[in-house]
Amino acid sequence: MSPTERCSSCAWTLAAALAASASLPGCSIVDALLPDARTPTTRAQEVVAWCAEFPEDSVARRSLVETVEPAYSYVHAAMLREPRLRGARLRLRPAPGLSREALERGLQCHQARVLLGMAAARDEDPYFLPGVWLDIEADSEGAAFEVAVRATAYADAQEVLQRARRFVARVQ
């Protein structure tokens, strides 16, 4: 076998070994290759530890919500700047003394408590989906707050938006 052939064989053997090791199900190396393995429950437990000063039901009330619209992210895909549905944007009326930070933390605490069974979810609660951890961000928008509730999976984003729309519809 010539040096060139040996070198070629080495490269092919290495590639085959890499492919085989990466594709073995149940192997510990595969576990290490997986991304953030925290479950929604684990994340809720992390968050709820910060929630002592945020009583349940303070900010997740229906009466605070004024409007709902879809929350999109825009990504460049092929030759298009494509919208990706991520969830819902809720416009909340301000309450005296309520800061953006307190609103965001309060809603995150609400989500964590409901996920852990420490509080009951409201009907069509847009700040909670069973078995899913949602990104909740609050921002100031003029004389109101804007809360974005986002999921990564499209089906979850769709569910958040539907829930938010039904949630605000029940205000009236």
Added chain:
Amino acid sequence: MSAGPTATPAAVSAAPAPADDLAREPFAFGDFSWLNGSNRQSKALLDTPIFTGSLLLDVNYSASRNMPIDNTVVGSTVLYRNSELTVAFLGFGGDLHYEHARGRFMTQLGVRSTGVPRNDFSTFHGQYDLQTALRYVSEANGGYHWDLLHGVNLDAGIFMSYVGLFSFANFENWMYMPSYTSDNTPWFFNGVRLQMYLTETLKIEPWIINGWQTYGKFNEMPGFGSQVLFRPADWLSVLSNWYVGWDAQDQPGLFRWHTDTSGTVSYYHNPKTFITRIASSYTIDVGGEQGDGVAFTGSGTEGHCTTANPCAARFVSGMMYHRVWFGDTFAVTVGGGFMSNPSRYLVLPPTGNASPVPQPLSTQGVQYVTASSPYDLNPGTNFNAWDYSFGLQYMPVEQFTFDLEWNHRQADVPYFAGHGGVTSPDGYITTPTPGGWRADLVKSDDRVVAAWLVRF
């Protein structure tokens, strides 16, 4: 947003929305992140109200069984160097969007800046060295958005073509090295495009462009084409392109036409099972050249192509890929395709001493010499080829993909780089090629490809 920067989603206040009124922007009604040639990311990290930044890094390593001594790959627009870690593409830039104005620019650094422009012979038409002027730009276009229909955009500049389904951004593709249908069709267009979103599911996009992957124009007439993109459901996407142009030197009567149609189907999707999705893509291209001694069908032979007895000049190709996802993190793909291109007008010209086109670049002052055995791209020649490949993609986060694949290519004429390479007896461009030395072209190529793909 494809519809434009100012499209406004419907807000609701105290009224239940119809079940299907989830999102009114084009193609936002479903999850299309699984498509071949599209972006799987759910969000842009570098997003601001007026600028969405983007960075693409594409690094590959490939090893051919032929082990060419000059480390050069022949016949691809995604692979250029063999047995070397190669920065194939570094692109940075992004989208500007303010009210109704829009713009996009992306750089083109890495080997692609020499590998893609070299296929454009129009740059030898006239002066000012368009290859040098534009090689570091992959996209540079801008224009205006109207809130008509579901959005209308008019852009001018350089934009990507998407003839052949696969994306120029390998991050978006199911495989790193596509079949000929994608590898041999244009990557970019230079011209004007009108994107019209007629409904939430349908886009029609006519173009007026300089030519088929050309910076300049060969003759007096520009090229014309259009794309139709139809996504009636979130499990189906149909993409169709056509093009007509006059893209041959000194042959203003030679007319090229091309059609490209792809269907991508997701026929299984269950996020809760071990296999989370199965999908496949199918592409068929048919085209030809007509006039000045060539025709779609013809019986002429090389050197004897006449208007009365034209030589065959056509492009017929197809490819299909099947992909299985295991969660969001792993996916495997298997596929392949074929092409038949008598008169070789879409065959990617080999490089080095087999190059049939001028090589104006030099390396540290060493000028390329005239090719000693230029590849024959004359009318009347034949070229038939096929390929298959399979690969694994590891996608631990939305911003990174590791790709490992195996690819076999085969042609009925010598075409791929053999062990002797295409450069010189020792593989260096500084070594003179003795009389009679010929580039080593062979009929098949087997290779392993590994790629690191990063996108922000």
